[in-house]
Amino acid sequence: MYLLIPAAGSGKRMGADRNKLLLQVSSKTLIAWTLLAAEAASAISWIGIISQPHDWDDFKEIMADLKLSKPVEFIPGGSTRQESVYNGLLALPEAAEQVLIHDGARCLATPDLLNACAAAIRHCPGLIAAIPVKDTIKVVDENGIIESTPNREQLWAAQTPQGFDVKLLKECHAEGVRQGWEVTDDAALFERCGIEVRIVPGEETNLKVTTPQDLAIAEFILSDR
Ligand SMILES: Nc1ccn([C@@H]2O[C@H](COP(=O)(O)OP(=O)(O)OP(=O)(O)O)[C@@H](O)[C@H]2O)c(=O)n1
Numbered sequence: 754m755y756l757l758i759p760a761a762g763s764g765k766r767m768g769a770d771r772n773k774l775l776l777q778v779s780s781k782t783l784i785a786w787t788l789l790a791a792e793a794a795s796a797i798s799w800i801g802i803i804s805q806p807h808d809w810d811d812f813k814e815i816m817a818d819l820k821l822s823k824p825v826e827f828i829p830g831g832s833t834r835q836e837s838v839y840n841g842l843l844a845l846p847e848a849a850e851q852v853l854i855h856d857g858a859r860c861l862a863t864p865d866l867l868n869a870c871a872a873a874i875r876h877c878p879g880l881i882a883a884i885p886v887k888d889t890i891k892v893v894d895e896n897g898i899i900e901s902t903p904n905r906e907q908l909w910a911a912q913t914p915q916g917f918d919v920k921l922l923k924e925c926h927a928e929g930v931r932q933g934w935e936v937t938d939d940a941a942l943f944e945r946c947g948i949e950v951r952i953v954p955g956e957e958t959n960l961k962v963t964t965p966q967d968l969a970i971a972e973f974i975l976s977d978r
């Protein structure tokens with residue numbers, strides 16, 4: 754299975770002086786933890802790191818220490834996650850029929866989750882790891898007034914890995930560019946194009962490290978592994 758890792762963000766919400774994937778948690782960088790999970794997932798055979806060229810030297814130095822056995826290619830990132838993933842799709846080897854996309858910032862996903870998604874994408878056009886929402890969610894207007902309370906039974910928090918048929922996902926991204934759609938995950942492009950996306954049970958611990966608080970939580974979770 755081909756794996757694309759979007760890693761080209763700037764980490765504004767983290768407020769660090771560099772790409773947050775270069776920050777350390779439990780004595781390894783975030784990108785190192787993500788790559789180690791990909792290395793340990795037996796279903797993954799090829800890894801594309803989508804990243805800004807100014808980070809490539811740092812990423813290569815980290816990878817040299819990890820001594821990965823799988824082929825890794827560097828693909829230039831775009832100015833949004835959506836653009837970065839599209840760059841990644843266009844850089845996939847021709848033989849790639851299905852792909853998993855997994856955020857570099859979700860550095861706590863387990864190899865088992867990557868393997869489960871790789872197995873499931875053989876049987877459907879699109880899937881995402883997701884978990885049921887635990888909080889009561891409110892829809893709020895611009896004045897801070899609640900408009901409605903959606904039924905929680907139908908609410909799931911989207912994670913990565915997300916898996917897709919490569920040809921279909923390329924077509925959905927192209928349609929997204931034509932229509933000017935701006936989305937925060939690839940499943941949303943499938944949804945807008947009317948293609949079914951299935952849920953695979955995600956992991957409570959598979960948080961996206963976004964803020965300094967998330968770094969502390971990640972440290973705690975990793976201390977137990
Ligand atoms: N232009 C971009 C923006 C984001 N990402 C990647 O998409 C994932 C999810 O994005 P997010 O957590 O929002 O990362 P950042 O964009 O770095 O954070 P922020 O939004 O706080 O700036 C991350 O692995 C990030 O590196 C990317 O590949 N290309």
Ligand SMILES: C[C@](O)(CO)[C@H](O)COP(=O)(O)O
Nearest residue numbers: 834856911912913937938961
């Ligand atoms: C794809 C994603 O991880 C699903 O939760 C997320 O949408 C990407 O990050 P963003 O910061 O919400 O763009």
